[in-house]
Amino acid sequence: MEKLDWANLSFGYIKTDYNVRSYYKEGKWSKPRETTSEEVTMHMASTCLHYGQEAFEGLKAFKGKDGKVRIFRMRENALRLIASCQGIMMAELPVEIFEEAVIKAVKLNEHFVPPYGSGASLYIRPILFGTSPQVGVKPSTEYQFIVFVTPVGPYFKGGFKPTPVVILRSYDRAAPLGTGTIKVGGNYAASLVAGNKAHELGYSAVLYLDAKEKKYLDECGPANFFGIKNNTYITPKSTSILPSITNKSLMQIAKDMGLKVEQRLILEEELSTFEEAGQVGTAAVISPILRVDDLEENKQYIISKNGEAGSISTKLYNKLRAIQLGDEPDKYNWVTVLD
Ligand code: PLP
Ligand code: COI
Numbered sequence: 001m002e003k004l005d006w007a008n009l010s011f012g013y014i015k016t017d018y019n020v021r022s023y024y025k026e027g028k029w030s031k032p033r034e035t036t037s038e039e040v041t042m043h044m045a046s047t048c049l050h051y052g053q054e055a056f057e058g059l060k061a062f063k064g065k066d067g068k069v070r071i072f073r074m075r076e077n078a079l080r081l082i083a084s085c086q087g088i089m090m091a092e093l094p095v096e097i098f099e100e101a102v103i104k105a106v107k108l109n110e111h112f113v114p115p116y117g118s119g120a121s122l123y124i125r126p127i128l129f130g131t132s133p134q135v136g137v138k139p140s141t142e143y144q145f146i147v148f149v150t151p152v153g154p155y156f157k158g159g160f161k162p163t164p165v166v167i168l169r170s171y172d173r174a175a176p177l178g179t180g181t182i183k184v185g186g187n188y189a190a191s192l193v194a195g196n197k198a199h200e201l202g203y204s205a206v207l208y209l210d211a212k213e214k215k216y217l218d219e220c221g222p223a224n225f226f227g228i229k230n231n232t233y234i235t236p237k238s239t240s241i242l243p244s245i246t247n248k249s250l251m252q253i254a255k256d257m258g259l260k261v262e263q264r265l266i267l268e269e270e271l272s273t274f275e276e277a278g279q280v281g282t283a284a285v286i287s288p289i290l291r292v293d294d295l296e297e298n299k300q301y302i303i304s305k306n307g308e309a310g311s312i313s314t315k316l317y318n319k320l321r322a323i324q325l326g327d328e329p330d331k332y333n334w335v336t337v338l339d
Contacts, residue, residue, distance in 0.1 A: 006118035009153035011283060016149055018108040020101045024091045024143035032101035032147075034108055040144070045133030047140040053130035054185040055084035058282045059245075061106045061122040061149070061338075063113045064326030071124070071336040072282075072324050074102055076245045080183060081128060087182040089139040090130055097145070098126065099336075105147040107338060112151050116325065119159070123152040123283070155222070155283035156204045160317065162290035162304045163204035165220060165279070167268070168194050169296045172211040173218070173240070180218075180240030187242075188222075195221050205279060207292055209268060210238060217266040219244075223281035225266075226250065227274035228312045232260040234274075246280045246320070252332065253319050259312070268294065271301035276310030286317045 004014070018034040047053040057077040062070050078098035085092045102124055106113070114120035126147045130140025156163055171194035174180025174187055191206070198206045198221070207225060208218040217236050219225050224244040226235045233254040235247055251261045271277070277289040288309040292301045304310065309317070322328040323335065 004112075004114075004151060006114045006120050006151070007153075009114070009120045009151055011123075011152045011155045012150075014112075014150050016109040016112045016151075018105065019146055019148040020105040020108070021147075022093070022097055022101060022145045024093075024145070029091075029093060029097050029145070032097060032104055032145075034104060038148075040146070042131045042144070043133045045135060047130035047132065047134050047138075050134070051130075051137055052184065052186040052189075053088055053090055053140055055081060055088065055090065055128050055183055056185065057081050057124075057126040057183060059102070059124045059126075060282055060324070061113055061124060062324050062326070063116045065116050066326060067116075068326065069106060069110060069113050069338040070324065070326050071102065071106060071338070073245050073249065073334050074099055074336050076248070077126070080243070080245070081126065084182040084184055085128065087179055088184055090128060091143045093128060093145055101145065101147045102126065103336070103338065105149050109149050112149065114151050120151055120153045121324075122149050124149050152283070154285075155281075156279075156287045160286070160288065160309055160314075162288040162307060162309055164202070164290045165205045165207045165292050166198050166201060166203040167207050167209060167292060167294040167297075168197060169209065169214060169294070171206065171208075173206075173208045173221070174211065176210065176212045176240050178240065180238075181242060183242060191221050203293070204287065211240060215267060217268060217271075220279040220284075223279035223284040223287065226278055226280055227266065227271070228259075228276040228310065229274050231258070232262055233312075234262045234264070234266060236266050237263045244281055246282055246285070249320060249332075249334065250280055250286070250316055253316055257315065257319070271303070274301075274303055276313045277303045278313050285320070286313055288313050
C-alpha cells in the first residue's frame with residue numbers, strides 16, 4: 001500500500017485491496033465473497049447498460065480514538081437500496097447480505113480506514129445492477145451486487161467553509177413522480193450537465209427547485225438542503241428528493257438539542273429569511289451555504305453574512321461527527337462497531 005496523506009485526501013477513487021460481490025441467479029443471492037479484481041465483465045445487452053437498471057448507496061466508516069472502526073447507519077442504507085430495487089424492478093437484496101458484504105469489505109481493507117483526527121473517512125460504495133441480456137424494455141433476470149471502499153476527504157473543497165450554490169431554472173434533476181426518491185444512477189446522469197455548469201460558474205452545487213411549479217426548494221445536486229431560523233431546523237418535503245440518512249439523523253439531533261424541526265414546502269423566497277443553511281449528505285456531511293444565486297431571475301440570497309459557518313450548523317456538525325467517531329456514546333444505536 002502506498003503511503004497516503006490522510007489529511008489531504010480528496011473525494012476520489014483510491015484502489016484498495018478487496019471488494020466484495022454477491023450474484024443473483026435463479027431467484028437466489030449468493031454468499032458475498034471477496035475479490036481483488038477491479039473489473040466487471042458482463043453481457044453487452046445487460047439491462048444496466050441499456051435501460052439504466054442500476055442503483056447505488058454511499059455510507060462511511062470511521063476510526064475512533066480507541067482504534068475501533070465504526071460504520072454509520074448501515075441498516076438504513078440497506079433499506080434504501082431495497083427501495084431503489086423496487087423502484088426500477090431489480091431483485092431486492094436482503095438486508096443481511098448487504099450488511100455482511102459491507103462489514104467484510106471494511107474489515108478486509110481495514111488499513112485503509114483513515115486514522116482518528118485526520119478528518120478523512122472510508123467511503124463505502126455498494127452498487128447493484130442488472131446483468132442479463134434484454135433488448136425489449138424489460139427487467140433483468142440476473143443481478144450483481146458489489147461493495148467497494150475507498151478512503152476519502154471532504155466532498156466540497158474547503159470542507160466546512162461555506163460555499164455558494166446556484167438555482168438553474170432550465171434544468172430538473174428528477175420528475176415530481178419519477179425516480180428522485182431512490183438512488184439510481186440515472187438521476188445522477190440527469191444532473192451532470194447542470195452540475196458541470198454550476199462548477200464552471202464557481203458554485204459548489206445546483207440547488208434544484210421543484211420540477212412542477214419551480215417555486216419550492218427541492219435539494220442540492222448530491223445532498224439535501226436545510227435552513228435554520230428562529231431556532232428551527234427546516235428541510236424540504238418533496239416527492240422528488242432522496243430521503244437523506246444524514247438529514248434524518250440531523251433532524252433527530254436538532255430535536256434533542258432543543259430546536260424545532262419542520263419538514264415542509266419551502267418557497268424559494270424564504271431563503272432570504274434563513275440565518276443559516278447547508279447541504280447535508282454522507283459525502284457532504286454538512287456543507288454550509290454562503291449564498292444562493294438564482295441566475296435567470298437575477299436574485300441573490302446571502303445566507304452567511306460573515307463568510308463563516310453559523311453556530312447551529314457548527315453544533316450539529318460537531319455532534320454528528322462525535323457520534324460517528326465514537327467520541328460520544330451512541331445513544332441512538334446508529335453505529336456498528338467492528339470487532
Ligand atoms: N440527495 C442526493 C441526491 C444524494 O445523492 C445524497 C447522497 O447520498 C443525499 C441527498 C444525501 O443522502 P445521505 O445522507 O443518505 O447520504
Ligand atoms: C453520498 O453522499 O454518498 C453520495 O452519494 C453523494 C455523491 C457522491 C453521489
